[in-house]
Amino acid sequence: MINNNYVKTVYKNIQAKYPYEKEFLQAVLEVLETLEPVVENDAQIEKLGILERIVEPERMITFRVSWVDDNGKVQVNTGYRCQFNSAIGPYKGGLRFHPTVNASVIKFLGFEQTFKNSLTGLSMGGGKGGSDFDPKGKSDMEIMRFCQSFMTELYRHIGQFTDVPAGDIGVGKREVGYLYGQYKRISNEFTGVLTGKALEFGGSLGRTEATGYGLCYFTQKMLETLKGTNFNDKKVIVSGSGNVAIYAAQKAKELGAKIIAMSDSCGYIYDKNGIDLQLIKNIKEVKRERIKEYLKKYPNAIYVDNCRDIWSIPCDIALPCATQNELDENSAKLLVKNGCIAVAEGANMPSTPKAIQIFIDNDIAYAPGKASNAGGVAVSGLEMSQNSLRLSWSFDQVDQKLKEIMENLFDRVYKTSQKYSDGKNLVIGANIAGFEKVCEAMKIQGIAY
Ligand code: NDP
Ligand code: 2IT
Numbered sequence: 001m002i003n004n005n006y007v008k009t010v011y012k013n014i015q016a017k018y019p020y021e022k023e024f025l026q027a028v029l030e031v032l033e034t035l036e037p038v039v040e041n042d043a044q045i046e047k048l049g050i051l052e053r054i055v056e057p058e059r060m061i062t063f064r065v066s067w068v069d070d071n072g073k074v075q076v077n078t079g080y081r082c083q084f085n086s087a088i089g090p091y092k093g094g095l096r097f098h099p100t101v102n103a104s105v106i107k108f109l110g111f112e113q114t115f116k117n118s119l120t121g122l123s124m125g126g127g128k129g130g131s132d133f134d135p136k137g138k139s140d141m142e143i144m145r146f147c148q149s150f151m152t153e154l155y156r157h158i159g160q161f162t163d164v165p166a167g168d169i170g171v172g173k174r175e176v177g178y179l180y181g182q183y184k185r186i187s188n189e190f191t192g193v194l195t196g197k198a199l200e201f202g203g204s205l206g207r208t209e210a211t212g213y214g215l216c217y218f219t220q221k222m223l224e225t226l227k228g229t230n231f232n233d234k235k236v237i238v239s240g241s242g243n244v245a246i247y248a249a250q251k252a253k254e255l256g257a258k259i260i261a262m263s264d265s266c267g268y269i270y271d272k273n274g275i276d277l278q279l280i281k282n283i284k285e286v287k288r289e290r291i292k293e294y295l296k297k298y299p300n301a302i303y304v305d306n307c308r309d310i311w312s313i314p315c316d317i318a319l320p321c322a323t324q325n326e327l328d329e330n331s332a333k334l335l336v337k338n339g340c341i342a343v344a345e346g347a348n349m350p351s352t353p354k355a356i357q358i359f360i361d362n363d364i365a366y367a368p369g370k371a372s373n374a375g376g377v378a379v380s381g382l383e384m385s386q387n388s389l390r391l392s393w394s395f396d397q398v399d400q401k402l403k404e405i406m407e408n409l410f411d412r413v414y415k416t417s418q419k420y421s422d423g424k425n426l427v428i429g430a431n432i433a434g435f436e437k438v439c440e441a442m443k444i445q446g447i448a449y
Pocket of ligand 1: 098100167168169170171211240241242243244245263264265266307321322323324326346347348373374376377
């Protein structure tokens with residue numbers, strides 16, 4: 001609920017302008033609701049139209065991607081790049097290839113990225129892109145041809161000092177390789193224009209692990225500060241089994257937790273003895289198969305072919321690491337009922353607004369994704385630094401920097417929450433702390449953009 005008239009008007013206008021962009025409106029409302037005290041303390045924000053500008057992307061690029069499948073048939077998809085905000089640095093954010101991608105999804109991700117990137121303390125603006133292309137079931141050559149066609153348009157909009165894309169759902173090392181190859185061919189330039197690259201051509205050690213590890217560094221600090229405990233001996237559920245989920249599970253396990261369940265978009269696996277992560281990696285990263293394959297080696301594990309029900313399993317800590325709105329009100333109630341003490345988001349906006357309210361009302365320590373999953377983009381920032389320096393740092397150097405970034409990020413979010421609320425509401429802390437730097441930069445740079 002918004003009370004302040006200025007904030008209310010900004011939201012109503014954006015709602016009237018983009019009535020069908022429900023994910024985007026959800027992300028905007030969540031942020032605007034928490035900015036009221038800041039707006040009320042600073043008349044410049046309204047005068048300079050900071051909120052009107054911060055909810056409107058600087059540039060939204062939509063393009064046709066035609067490619068030829070293995071049968072010689074031409075296929076057509078839609079490509080997007082949303083260059084949301086460049087107040088504090090070049091646009092930075094991933095590319096998502098998934099059939100559910102549309103303008104609303106890309107805009108919500110670009111909007112959130114602006115605040116997330118600000119929270120890392122590095123100089124990166126917010127951007128996001130992708131396509132409704134479905135990589136599932138495609139051959140390697142089809143993936144290559146799609147990536148090449150996608151980059152043939154995208155290349156003119158990006159650059160190491162302009163906009164630096166990376167991976168997200170459906171875009172990992174393989175896709176970044178094909179995208180990079182095509183960028184280089186067309187531009188005749190070898191620069192750090194993408195992150196998440198393979199080590200052979202300028203990638204950073206630790207980028208693959210960064211989002212999942214960063215999530216656990218943040219969560220450990222949150223557990224210590226808000227709950228006086230840590231991961232040790234906790235039962236943990238991780239949804240998803242992609243890049244973020246796998247390395248979140250790995251680090252949580254290293255910190256003493258037992259991972260009892262993981263999922264993919266078809267269903268979930270519950271293994272009360274603890275999930276065999278090596279097997280999950282082999283199924284999902286190497287063979288690109290369904291998580292159900294887990295049963296072949298562990299017939300006593302339980303498989304349920306409904307991924308949304310994963311939250312009905314009793315656990316101490318929930319790490320949603322799959323996709324937006326995967327954890328709803330009913331799931332939140334079940335988590336509370338079963339004694340869960342913390343929910344920390346590896347995915348972007350995985351909890352619905354009603355679910356978040358339930359966590360807050362029931363004193364569950366809740367880490368919003370734009371803070372807790374910032375480790376991926378933070379190490380992307382470190383990859384850009386290494387590319388500029390023409391140097392590569394060791395895994396331990398990168399991991400140490402990641403840990404410092406996530407712990408400092410937690411402190412800043414926590415202190416901001418203490419200033420504007422009770423210290424426990426990290427949604428308020430993350431939104432305001434992320435907003436402050438972007439807002440100041442926008443004020444200083446004038447209004448002609
Ligand atoms: P991956 O493509 O590696 O994995 C995605 C996982 O989520 C898969 O297990 C996939 O299942 C599942 N999933 C995807 N869409 C859906 C859906 N609609 N319903 C149910 N399950 C789904 O992606 P990432 O691990 O990179 O990304 C996961 C989340 O983390 C996303 O929200 C992303 O935006 C966010 N994120 C990613 C970062 C990164 O560096 N990669 C950084 C910060 C956040 P299946 O295999 O069946 O498709
Ligand atoms: O949501 C995200 O932060 C990402 N997908 C990572 C973006 C990046 O530029 O590394």
